[in-house]
Amino acid sequence: MSQWTKHDLLDLEDLSKDELELILTTAKSxxxxxxxxxxxxxxxxxxxxxxLFFEPSTRTRISFELAAKRLxxxxxxxxxxxxxxxxxxxxxxxxxxxxxxxxxxIIVRHSCAGIPKVLADNxxxxxxxxxxxxxxxPTQALLDIFTMKDKKGRIEGLNVGIVGDILHSRVARxxxxxLNKLGANVxxxxxxxxxxxxxxxxxxxxxxxxxxxxxxxxxxxxxxxxKERQEDxxxxxxxxxxxxxxxxxxxxxxxxxxxxxxxPGPTNRGVELTADVADGEQSVILEQxxxxxxxxxxVLFLLLGTKEE
Amino acid sequence: MSQWTKHDLLDLEDLSKDELELILTTAKSxxxxxxxxxxxxxxxxxxxxxxLFFEPSTRTRISFELAAKRLxxxxxxxxxxxxxxxxxxxxxxxxxxxxxxxxxxIIVRHSCAGIPKVLADNxxxxxxxxxxxxxxxPTQALLDIFTMKDKKGRIEGLNVGIVGDILHSRVARxxxxxLNKLGANVxxxxxxxxxxxxxxxxxxxxxxxxxxxxxxxxxxxxxxxxKERQEDxxxxxxxxxxxxxxxxxxxxxxxxxxxxxxxPGPTNRGVELTADVADGEQSVILEQxxxxxxxxxxVLFLLLGTKEE
Amino acid sequence: MSQWTKHDLLDLEDLSKDELELILTTAKSxxxxxxxxxxxxxxxxxxxxxxLFFEPSTRTRISFELAAKRLxxxxxxxxxxxxxxxxxxxxxxxxxxxxxxxxxxIIVRHSCAGIPKVLADNxxxxxxxxxxxxxxxPTQALLDIFTMKDKKGRIEGLNVGIVGDILHSRVARxxxxxLNKLGANVxxxxxxxxxxxxxxxxxxxxxxxxxxxxxxxxxxxxxxxxKERQEDxxxxxxxxxxxxxxxxxxxxxxxxxxxxxxxPGPTNRGVELTADVADGEQSVILEQxxxxxxxxxxVLFLLLGTKEE
Numbered sequence: 001m002s003q004w005t006k007h008d009l010l011d012l013e014d015l016s017k018d019e020l021e022l023i024l025t026t027a028k029s030x031x032x033x034x035x036x037x038x039x040x041x042x043x044x045x046x047x048x049x050x051x052l053f054f055e056p057s058t059r060t061r062i063s064f065e066l067a068a069k070r071l072x073x074x075x076x077x078x079x080x081x082x083x084x085x086x087x088x089x090x091x092x093x094x095x096x097x098x099x100x101x102x103x104x105x106i107i108v109r110h111s112c113a114g115i116p117k118v119l120a121d122n123x124x125x126x127x128x129x130x131x132x133x134x135x136x137x138p139t140q141a142l143l144d145i146f147t148m149k150d151k152k153g154r155i156e157g158l159n160v161g162i163v164g165d166i167l168h169s170r171v172a173r174x175x176x177x178x179l180n181k182l183g184a185n186v187x188x189x190x191x192x193x194x195x196x197x198x199x200x201x202x203x204x205x206x207x208x209x210x211x212x213x214x215x216x217x218x219x220x221x222x223x224x225x226x227k228e229r230q231e232d233x234x235x236x237x238x239x240x241x242x243x244x245x246x247x248x249x250x251x252x253x254x255x256x257x258x259x260x261x262x263x264p265g266p267t268n269r270g271v272e273l274t275a276d277v278a279d280g281e282q283s284v285i286l287e288q289x290x291x292x293x294x295x296x297x298x299v300l301f302l303l304l305g306t307k308e309e
Numbered sequence: 310m311s312q313w314t315k316h317d318l319l320d321l322e323d324l325s326k327d328e329l330e331l332i333l334t335t336a337k338s339x340x341x342x343x344x345x346x347x348x349x350x351x352x353x354x355x356x357x358x359x360x361l362f363f364e365p366s367t368r369t370r371i372s373f374e375l376a377a378k379r380l381x382x383x384x385x386x387x388x389x390x391x392x393x394x395x396x397x398x399x400x401x402x403x404x405x406x407x408x409x410x411x412x413x414x415i416i417v418r419h420s421c422a423g424i425p426k427v428l429a430d431n432x433x434x435x436x437x438x439x440x441x442x443x444x445x446x447p448t449q450a451l452l453d454i455f456t457m458k459d460k461k462g463r464i465e466g467l468n469v470g471i472v473g474d475i476l477h478s479r480v481a482r483x484x485x486x487x488l489n490k491l492g493a494n495v496x497x498x499x500x501x502x503x504x505x506x507x508x509x510x511x512x513x514x515x516x517x518x519x520x521x522x523x524x525x526x527x528x529x530x531x532x533x534x535x536k537e538r539q540e541d542x543x544x545x546x547x548x549x550x551x552x553x554x555x556x557x558x559x560x561x562x563x564x565x566x567x568x569x570x571x572x573p574g575p576t577n578r579g580v581e582l583t584a585d586v587a588d589g590e591q592s593v594i595l596e597q598x599x600x601x602x603x604x605x606x607x608v609l610f611l612l613l614g615t616k617e618e
Numbered sequence: 619m620s621q622w623t624k625h626d627l628l629d630l631e632d633l634s635k636d637e638l639e640l641i642l643t644t645a646k647s648x649x650x651x652x653x654x655x656x657x658x659x660x661x662x663x664x665x666x667x668x669x670l671f672f673e674p675s676t677r678t679r680i681s682f683e684l685a686a687k688r689l690x691x692x693x694x695x696x697x698x699x700x701x702x703x704x705x706x707x708x709x710x711x712x713x714x715x716x717x718x719x720x721x722x723x724i725i726v727r728h729s730c731a732g733i734p735k736v737l738a739d740n741x742x743x744x745x746x747x748x749x750x751x752x753x754x755x756p757t758q759a760l761l762d763i764f765t766m767k768d769k770k771g772r773i774e775g776l777n778v779g780i781v782g783d784i785l786h787s788r789v790a791r792x793x794x795x796x797l798n799k800l801g802a803n804v805x806x807x808x809x810x811x812x813x814x815x816x817x818x819x820x821x822x823x824x825x826x827x828x829x830x831x832x833x834x835x836x837x838x839x840x841x842x843x844x845k846e847r848q849e850d851x852x853x854x855x856x857x858x859x860x861x862x863x864x865x866x867x868x869x870x871x872x873x874x875x876x877x878x879x880x881x882p883g884p885t886n887r888g889v890e891l892t893a894d895v896a897d898g899e900q901s902v903i904l905e906q907x908x909x910x911x912x913x914x915x916x917v918l919f920l921l922l923g924t925k926e927e
Binding site for chain 3: 045046047048050074076078090093094096097098099100101102103
């Protein structure tokens with residue numbers, strides 16, 4: 001098996017097919033840890049993992065925090081609002097101060113694309129991107145792909161539909177990148193106002209007909225519709241979106257029996273999908289959450305684990 | 310001794326006399342842990358305990374957090390304000406996501422009565438009610454009763470007076486339920502506007518004369534007066550309340566020498582009781598806080614401890 | 619070597635020269651821990667350390683929190699905004715409740731000078747002052763002095779210049795006290811409106827000419843200029859301050875080659891110093907941050923470590 005050599009996790013673009021598969025394999029072995037009675041291994045004892053979040057995010061933050069704790073690392077939360085930033089310090093100053101405390105990893109979320117890269121270029125600790133603007137959210141895409149592979153046994157040749165606000169979605173971008181490397185066929189679907197110009201160049205097919213996408217997909221990934229898009233005039237109305245692109249039981253009649261319904265959460269029930277679909281037997285939304293811990297344990301372990309182990 | 314079989318702690322109504330006594334006995338053995346030089350036992354190593362608080366509460370939150378840490382569990386704080394709820398997710402969605410992270414217990418506080426029950430009905434992890442609206446606050450009542458038993462050697466036959474806003478108090482309700490099961494005689498006392506209609510049916514005596522209650526009680530539990538009650542017209546004035554029901558040294562002359570003065574905190578000095586009474590030798594208010602950790606360790610241990618231990 | 623006997627750390631005034639040196643020596647041995655692969659020692663396992671912060675402070679808080687965690691203590695954050703204080707409880711009530719939970723140390727920051735002393739006078743756990751108003755910030759001064767000694771090999775006879783808002787600085791006051799005890803020569807420098815009346819009585823020289831101070835110093839400690847001082851009329855303008863007292867490459871031409879540039883952070887680049895000076899080779903600003911963890915580990919260990927160790 002390939003050896004892990006990367007120092008940071010910024011974007012899935014930077015990873016080879018072998019590296020992606022190494023993360024997925026490592027995650028598989030860690031998933032078992034969280035189902036034990038004693039959910040803890042000593043792999044990262046004495047390591048310090050900092051969550052530096054400039055945007056609030058309960059789910060991603062607690063998923064990383066639990067992943068680090070189950071590896072026995074020490075964790076520290078730094079929320080931007082309570083940080084020195086309000087005193088006029090730059091982000092890099094803040095991060096350099098955290099680095100000076102001999103931390104091993106900084107998990108960063110920021111509304112501006114590129115901030116994790118700036119930190120990685122300037123700092124010694126491993127930087128893990130937990131979402132930067134519309135650019136990337138690599139651990140989300142990894143947990144999505146882990147879930148697909150876990151359920152379908154493979155990624156190669158899978159037909160994956162991604163439905164929603166493709167334009168603003170770091171989750172879509174990251175998934176497209178990695179799914180392409182792993183040999184899946186990706187179709188993106190959504191209102192034309194929310195479709196990036198030239199999206200075909202990313203190696204995907206484009207459709208504006210969700211029913212067609214449903215009928216040919218093995219996995220259907222629904223993206224969260226931000227209510228703000230309506231105010232920004234990207235969407236005529238949320239209601240209109242739900243009618244045209246929302247997934248309901250009726251629409252699923254045309255789907256394969258074993259279609260996977262996925263969503264990065266939090267869901268807007270009644271918008272991207274109806275409640276009965278979200279809770280239905282094709283939905284793997286909560287399994288995605290469970291797998292998120294395993295994937296993040298794998299990433300932390302590969303980046304920080306000692307060579308001898 | 311009876312075996313513990315319950316999966317959640319929602320209300321003391323649900324517990325038998327034997328179960329209540331098992332908690333008190335278990336708490337006694339844990340109280341010793343917090344007085345050691347090394348205040349930690351490995352009982353819940355590798356378990357994950359989440360504090361999901363929809364209302365702020367420093368005391369109860371840190372008491373549970375310390376209890377969990379002294380049992381070596383991993384702890385995680387989720388405050389409602391920073392959670393996905395602001396993104397329109399339902400409480401049950403939030404809780405199901407937390408469940409999907411393979412947590413062992415969710416300690417929940419919410420301003421609406423019944424939310425812990427809804428979570429317990431729908432989720433796998435143990436749910437511990439840390440206060441829901443005016444309904445219940447079981448660990449508060451347990452620590453009150455633990456303190457009474459610790460000081461008096463018994464609960465059977467004790468005369469317990471509860472003074473204050475009986476109508477809105479989850480602490481009063483929970484104490485009445487458990488004290489009745491354990492054989493104490495409870496008298497409630499307060500302004501008629503703050504007395505529930507038909508309160509006698511709970512198996513208590515009712516008095517509007519605090520001096521009479523003082524003279525016959527072994528334990529006097531004072532409830533916190535919420536300043537908002539005055540605005541809500543439940544009380545003519547806080548000053549009037551203090552004059553009619555506030556406990557001071559003068560009033561205590563009619564009390565038994567070994568009367569226990571109790572309060573769940575935080576106290577309004579000069580309202581429910583004067584400062585000299587709060588700090589006097591009959592007051593066990595701070596011992597209640599100390600015992601709170603022991604009782605919460607016992608609850609966590611009984612709910613999550615492995616069968617073999 | 620002298621034995622440690624103090625129970626609290628409130629101000630460096632209270633410590634003898636021997637005690638100051640014992641902290642510095644102990645810190646030296648702990649600095650090594652943070653550079654290990656496994657940054658953790660079991661010295662304070664089972665101890666409980668509470669951070670009770672009434673003013674926000676990311677740097678100081680996370681430095682203490684990491685110090686405690688690397689000593690294996692359990693840590694607990696209590697921020698004033700989420701505490702019972704908003705319910706009208708006094709600070710002493712809050713602290714007594716925390717004490718009742720059998721905690722070992724309370725690290726307190728408050729905007730009013732003297733609060734840590736009040737807590738120490740009334741409570742059993744060790745109180746560590748993490749900054750009280752304009753009075754003291756002992757661990758900051760200790761890490762400054764640790765850094766000087768580490769770089770210069772001695773404190774005795776060093777010429778230390780302190781530049782900025784001497785009037786409002788707890789960091790300046792604490793450093794002056796300790797540097798005098800350890801035999802350094804301190805010169806304070808700043809606008810006359812920010813210089814305390816009678817400051818010479820503290821055993822320092824006073825200068826209003828920063829170039830003169832630069833030329834004769836071994837260590838130059840720059841204090842943060844609070845933007846509010848301009849509104850308060852203490853300063854004509856921030857720009858004027860930067861021109862007269864700000865440190866830049868030009869000014870440093872008159873300095874000794876091995877002058878140390880220090881700052882407690884967060885820096886206002888372009889005000890107290892230019893970016894090239896902050897990042898230049900004479901700057902030890904980030905080493906101060908690193909040493910802060912070692913000094914705080916030493917303080918926690920001396921106050922809480924068991925006698926046998």
